[in-house]
Amino acid sequence: MNPIINSQTLAWIAEYEERAERHVVRVGDYEVVWRRFGQGEPLALFHGGHGSWMHWARNIDALSRHFSVWIPNLPGYGDSSTPLFDDFQSLVDVTLASMDALFGPDVAINLCGFSFGGLVAANIAARRPAVKKLALLGPAGHGGPRRPRGKLQNWKIAESESEVIEAMRHNLWVHMLYANEQIDPLAVGVHTDSCVKTRYRSRGHSFKGDLSEALNQYAGEMMFAWGEYDVTATPEVLLGTLVRTHPERTHLIIPGVGHWVQYEAATIINQALIEWFSPEQAG
16 A cells, blocks of 8 residues: 655655755666755765665755755665665665765765664764764764553554554654644654665664764764653663763754654754754864
């Protein structure tokens, strides 16, 4: 079943597809689709599991006024190729190769990843010498305690369009957003479109505790951000394991928001990322 995407989301997609500079990068048997917005130093944004480039819907405008913003659909998501692999390192290999094909391996890039995309960004930073700074928003792979809000509904067994949409709204509330009013038509449309087009299963990799290993191989500065009510983590615990013992790492916990922090607290996150990645903040 391919649910009907609401008119607000369709209009948003049409507008931003028109504005985007679209790049299809061939890596072996795969195509990785990147979208670019704005001019300036390159900033790559990686979406979460069951996501797409549209996870950054509320961030593109603000960030593209300061940076050249590059957003891929990771392999197995959106309009990028369906992978013939299910291991995480192969996904990182293909994504990294597509980056190097776009920019060249020696061009310094800033990286920001959300959720599963945070784990991807961390592994790329561990392997690519030319990464200036790193920002991780509610990153997966930390291995620490989670705080489930409820049980996700299986939208694939829904018998009508309305049941699919209700399942998507429920899952946004359970997993992604804290405040009911943030579950707006755009959030529902983005989540629905992204879930329907997801072919790579990130869940098993997101639950493993591999994040620290990757971060320990990256010597640069990094910023973490969590929503106060992020169900995928317990930020206070992760501060002790990921941040406080590392002077090159900083953090932000945003009150009153959930996991999809760059959507629910877009103004705060946009300003934090602009300040973090701006050249005048370097060093």
